[in-house]
Amino acid sequence: MSKRSLLAVIADEDSVTGLLLAGVGQVSTESGKTSVEEIEQAFDKFTSERDDIAILLINQHLADLIRYRVDNYTNAFPAILEIPSKDHPYDPSKDSILKKGS
Numbered sequence: 001m002s003k004r005s006l007l008a009v010i011a012d013e014d015s016v017t018g019l020l021l022a023g024v025g026q027v028s029t030e031s032g033k034t035s036v037e038e039i040e041q042a043f044d045k046f047t048s049e050r051d052d053i054a055i056l057l058i059n060q061h062l063a064d065l066i067r068y069r070v071d072n073y074t075n076a077f078p079a080i081l082e083i084p085s086k087d088h089p090y091d092p093s094k095d096s097i098l099k100k101g102s
Helices: 013-021 036-049 059-064 068-070 094-099
Strands: 006-011 053-059 081-085
Touching: 006 013, 006 036, 013 053, 036 053, 036 059, 036 068, 053 059, 059 081, 081 094
Parallel strands: 006 053, 053 081
Antiparallel strands: none
16 A cells, blocks of 8 residues: 555635535644745645645645745645635636646
8 A cells, every 4th residue: 555645625614514514534634814924834844744645635725835845836736725715716727737737
């Protein structure tokens, strides 16, 4: 069995709640206002420090706050997938995966 078997999420409360209601995961931090620095720290933790994460889901509007890190991320694992949120529609022109393919 692969050691990369977890899904990590950096998202707004509605997105996380939806995933929890679908039976995915557990909450590991308190909800509330999150600073850009905390988003960067979570991104670094999930992409550099942990070797059990297969996929990192991140709301696109949060990825925009740390766009330089998301766009410069080149490792295959974890795969970074940008997702929409209730208040912020998905914009394919901003997606780092789609940019790399063109």
